[in-house]
Amino acid sequence: MDNGDRWIGGNCIALLENGEEFFARVFDAIRQAKREVIIETFILFEDKVGLALHAAMRAAAQRGVKIDMLVDGFGSPDLSREFIEGLSSVGVRTRVFDHGKRILGQRLNVFRRMHRKIVVVDGELAFVGGINYSADHLLDFGPKAKQDYAVELRGPIVAQIHQFVLRAIALGDKGPRWFRRRLKQAPPADREAVGQVDAMFVTRDNRRHTGDIERQYLIAIRAARQRIVIANAYFFPGYRLIKELRRAARRGVDVRLILQGEPDMPIVKTAASMLYHHLMHSGVHIYEYCERPLHAKIALMDDRWTTVGSSNLDPLSLSLNLEANVIARDKAFNQLLWERMDRLMRESCKEIGPADLENEWSGWRLVRSFFIFHFLRWYPSWLGWLPRHVPRLTPAEAIALVEKREQRENDKKSGDNAVTPTEVA
Template identity: 40%
Template sequence: MENAGFIEVYGKRDRNAERKERPARTCMIPNNQITLLQNGCVYFPAVEAAIDRAMNEIYLETYIFENDNTGRCIAEALRRAALRGVKTHLLMDGFGSIGLPKTMVDNLEAAGVRVLKFRPKTSPWTLKRHRLRRLHRKIVVVDRTIAFVGGMNIIDHMDIHGQTSTRFDYAVSVEGPLVKEIHDSARRVWSRVAWTRLPPGWDEDNDRQVPSIEPKGSMRSAFLVRNNIRHRRDIENAYLQAIEQAQDEIIIASAYFLPGLNFRHALLDAAGRGVRVVLLLQGLMDHRLLHSASHALYGSFLDAGIEIHEYRKSMMHAKVAVVDEHWATVGSSNLDPFSLLLSMEANVVVDDARFAIELKHSLERAIEAGARRINENSWKTKSIKLRLVSWLSYGVVRFMIGVAGYAPGKKSGQARRR
């Protein structure tokens, strides 16, 4: 059941039954080259360069497309591509990109860019669960030969007022056979949205060239999505499989962290069998209610010996993990009810020691330079009032999402989660 994760508010869940539902292992595709891209200063130039090299086709999906320096830069690259005859598709979320001015969309369309919005109706007064089923994926596919997947929206990474360091985030570039999986997924999502918005025959000029499957490296990897049709738990299941098989170390960085009971027990079980478990979480308050709700989980984790570090150098937007220095994932999926049970998400999983160690070292540097470890003793001395507020926040978040399908936020009753 899609919203089974919310049952824990009212009663216990059958963990063994859910484990039986999970597939034995993630299907990995060999012969790929996966390159880690940290922060926008690396990611956006790589995306722009790929767009400028495009000869046939581009698909770009994003939750937020902002009218700022980064947004205008990527928009111009898309315009240049369309003007030279590249079939250019831009799909953005109707709520995440609600502030994008019509003039920018008009300029893109005038150049030949096909622009669509996913669920454009965003009335804050319509209390329906489908409002939270957003397009949260961040994907770029160029000429079916290179793809980018990760957590970065099309937005300046210095956009937070007073921020002195760039937003902390990750993505990957993908070359090799896995690009076909990413391309096919992007095209399917675009086609489903276009079917209701564009006139018949919109894709008749789309050639049927076979995507490249030439080996580009030696990495085994998989492309996983979460949607409300056939892949409701694929990303969560991949995490759980890796956690349950961990022998030495688990490092998870998640900007929004409010996992379900099964996920929490998997982490506690891992710590109980001697695995080092490290959580790198948001330290700067982005959304007060979610921030407070995540604190409700700290006590049991600290009691089990799990390390909790809060990143405070800048806004953290990462959604990545490394297990036993060989399994890693990078993508758009947070570990909270929005991502695990409602939104459309996309992650790349990599089974490669060199890649995993590179990501691990990057996370360790971030922890050392920009995070503060939560001390178990100091946490226990927190006032009963503060702990009570955390648990009340936790209950409110899960109740409102699971029952009413409504999440409070800034001003209009919603907040754009990045």
């Protein structure tokens, strides 16, 4: 799939913070859809958010809107037959990326996940970000509610995103011929300028675009002269990105990292904190977000460059997962994101100082830094050795039918093996 890696002008962009803003806009867009809705997501749960999405898709499909949804087999493994059949019965086509069976109760399809979160409506409106369809993205979920972001887009950039998602679902249907026919039938996206924002849609895959998102980060960091702010949930980037952040701080750029202080997985904080000495020694400022788990994947450089998307800065996102980010050049949007991040740092974060670092024996820290340095330097190559297969998209209703058949066979075996009262006597 061709990213383009080029700036497209004439767009409008709006920041959506947390599920309260994101779900309201997405569900409203689905309700107003006239022709087509395409959704990609890593996680879809059957909680109040998933059921609300289910209802919105059913209602749209019943009035004739074509709806395609792609979910990841690892991130969304437990969708019920009733949930899937409720969609397929009204014509919603749900596909599962790399569905894998459980072995001894464990899911083994861990690597190379479809981690993107994209929605395209009528080829005219798009949403890209890091928010999944689950209740833990809402504040009323409690202390474990996630802090996260997405963007809403209109303008010429939507045409590129639309073609991308059409290609993605074509992989699981009838190939290029199907794609060409569907693309030809699709109404032309609004290519007229609707705003002043230059935007770029950048993806990461395991074939032609293995390092595109990381490369855009590196370009922006090298060009930065005033400030760099990165808020990222899972931070353990490669050697090159760490090196450029340190270089930026040494040349006087105000470099700030907002990382997890209350992580959903403890190992996340442990891994990131192993880099604190190395980064702070060069002048990088580190803030830990302490209110709730941080799920953000956003950054801003100087007064124009910003990115919002699904890509973390860790081995999975940078070397294995399928990801998607939007990069924007616009002073107003950059200023808005800076204001949100500045408020987050002042009101909800703790800045890490020398006293917060572990008081370790300097010799052990030197040894540990040596191994971390070489791991960061080489892990993209090492992870490239992991199994790489052709992505397979499976219709969700086919999976439901297989599971239903297996359940019947299990029930039958259980009945055959059951001990009757007569046999006991």
